[in-house]
Amino acid sequence: MSKTNEPNTDETDEERTADTSKVEEANPVEWDEAPNNRKEPTERRVVSHREEKDDAKKIVTGEAKYAADYAREFPNLAEAKIVRSDIAHGVVTDIDTSAAAAMDDVYAVVTPDSPEVPNKPYTSAGQSYPEPSPWDLRVLRRRVRFVGDPIAAVVAEDKDTASKAARKLDVSYEEYDAVFDTAEATKPEAPQIHDPDEVENHQPGADYERNVEANVSGEIGDVDAAFAEAEERDDLTVIETEWETPYQSHCVPEPHTTIAHRDEDNRHHLISSTQVPYHTRRQLSHLFDVPVKDIQVSKPRIGAGFGSKQGMHTEPIAMALAEAADRPVMVETTRREQFHAVRNRRPARVTLRSVVTDDGNLRALDMDAVTNSGAYGPHGMTVSSAVGKKPLPLYTHTPNIRFEATAVHTNLPVAGAFRGYGAPQGHLAVEGHMDEIAHELDLDPIELRSRNVISEGDLDVASGILKDKEYGRRIRSCGLDECIAEGRAAIGWDDIEQPDADHLHRACGMALTIQSSGVPGDELGAAHIKMNEDGSFILQTGAVDIGPGADTVMAQIAAEVLGVPPADVLVQPSDTDISPFDHGAYASSTTYITGQAVKKAAEDARGMLFEFASRMLDEPESALTVEEEAVVSEVTGESVSLEEIGYESMYGDEVRAHVMGDASHCTEESPPPFGAQFVDVTVNEETGEFEIHDMVYAVDCGVALNPDLVEGQVEGAMHMSYELATGDGIVFDEEGQPETLGFRDYDMPTTADQPPMTSIIVETHEPTGPFGAKSVAEIPVNGVPPALSNAVRRAVGVRVGDLPITPEKIKAALDDD
């Protein structure tokens, strides 16, 4: 990942302008689409059908096995308790482990000094190599930087014993001054949280003396000149807005869990709730100085990830404890640890300034984001960058755009990857700001957007704003207009009726949304497929199904190519010993990247099917096609079943060869899905209380390969987006102690308080995606905060730009008016 830190000089600006035609040329509208990738709805046998999720039956019978469910397979399994810092900032001066170690059934107590515990710096971020995150973590820490830093661990016969022993540890600290606010943290007098000499793999712009983890910026055009011009001209308006978002918890259903042991070949085997088995294997190899070949990471069913499992949290401690105790060890985090010691969505403060013409054309956008990394930096630079580079492409036609992001350390919990990856924070600012422009110019907010927004055939340059080279992304599919039209109709934008009571005001708000499909030029997915005698297939991919149904979609893609029902494609869960390589389940990449690898692998296998069928039917391969579990000659109509081919290929007289296929996929393309979020709200102007009547989200994810699963993504993400908009997030006292310790303290909506939702699928065709598909898992999490803030603004005229949006804040703003 590259980026610029230096301010753009006039010279580079000139280069950018001059090179635009080269970027246009390098990204032609035409795309050489694979044959049979574009199928009319009636031609699709398996894709875009509501196929049953392949693990559905074992989930409803309780037989689906998650990491902790494997515990019973290890009769001598020990369990662990992690001992965490009680203070926000300081150093552990002494740990007396003697009382704990002397307890019956305690197998080991480890501290940073234990030989089994590596003392190398690393990052927990499960990213490509080398990770674009600072190596600032140690498995266990003497120097502690937030309440929750792991300082020791106990492994014992069972969890209760481990917990009792953990309480017997006598820990002494020297406490340091702590800082909890990003603005305070960058001041010269603020306590310094990291020693730069103790951190490796510094990220761009790092300035640890000011607690800055990373600082990146980029510019297109000349923003200062645009603002200077606006000062001179009456027909240009300058608008400035500020936005703020809190810590949000993933609330993953399954707490992070790892079982680590040595297998019968004396290799390290981990069964772990991870989104990134391959990155984890590589990172453990580096951290423990163990060859990659001696580590196996198996992914069982996963109780959801949402980004929280895009990294190593329990794996290193589990592996160290298994060595220390010389037996299998399970580390299962508690819900309390989930809330404050694992990972969260980073808080952000964003300011946005714009120059706009009287008729609503954007001339300049100047965006500045300061995010709170908390104590360590996994995903800090990349998520902070995404705050701008994800949403800004909506308005890539703006001739002058500048974006700067700063990730700042504080003594609060560690931020990480979280569904949306910075985009929700950025969308609140960008889409809230658009409504402020519309209000200022007295334009309809949809009309304002329509004048400026990106559309099909356009070149997006804004997503490359932080790159140090010319970059463009051709938009080959964009259904925004239809998303807006369908969402507008569904929410009733044009026929809102005001309530009879004078103090109640009803209005709709909206926001546009955008994401990507994988990290361009970075991610690699691979697949291998092999046929059984009966014409069924076993598909091995590194696609990491963490709940959304990736395995099902992979089976559908292969089945579409091979002419079989999806139930005849058995997908093996990701396992580093078995599956082809994959970067993992993140960045909205699985369907788009790994799905394309699966399609190519299936086509490869189909080539072998045709070779056999050609001999068996005495027909040229060019005359053959697949349908109904058979290869058919389009000339004669004669067919041979896949089962016949299966037996012939394995036991036949002429040629024996296993029908298999394999493929990899990596691409510079990352087509954005699009969507329009609408919220219909009534606000009580006397109390600030509000009621949401409906939340409508219309999404363009290309061809929806499984509409049931797409709707599930949209509805689940809207739920999270609503909670980000209205929930308190995670709160702390003035000592940095978390006050949100469990679900009881956290505003996660239940069936009783989740407002109604409507999801709409708008089909487009993305020529670079498998059967026309783009991503969908992250994008719907971006829309509710700006759409609700905009709806409240339109209902009662006040803006709540700092989340959460609460009756108290609305009331206070109304009182100020």
Added chain:
Amino acid sequence: MEIDLTLNDDDVTFEAARSDTLLDVLRDNGYTGAKRGCDTGNCGFCTVIVDGEPVKSCIRPASQLEGADVETIESLGTQDDLGPVQSAFVDNAALQCGFCIPGMIMRSKVLLEETPNPDEAEIRDALSENLCRCTGYEKIIDAVQDASTRMSGEADVAADGGYPDGDDAGCGCGYPDGGCGK
């Protein structure tokens, strides 16, 4: 200590420590359908049925279970022969990661036994102690309504689980009825 109870219609005796909860005992004895999500009774992933009532097994001390009648997800249908609530969850795509689903199904089962034809508000009220982070609850509510219909015998259910008939016949994928094989 030893605890005698009825588990899924069988008389069983479990060994338990004094500090064990019902969830500990179930999972230690291979009944892992109930999931551990919080250990504080706030997520509902561990919901089982005790003496006809939905119970969060992570906060029910095992010592209180002597003579109790306990039903877990393992007592419902098999993958080859799903019960009506289970098949409604499958057919309505009312699950994603699945970690909350066994508890959600047990809670729904009690609701439908007590209130065979609940309206949406009743369903939302009854399920409000069972969290789900993946679905936004929309399809779960649909599934419980569908299960209610199935249990009332008002709908034909395809042998394979199939899609329920309704106003929107077919599976809604844009094909003519049956065109996609559903």
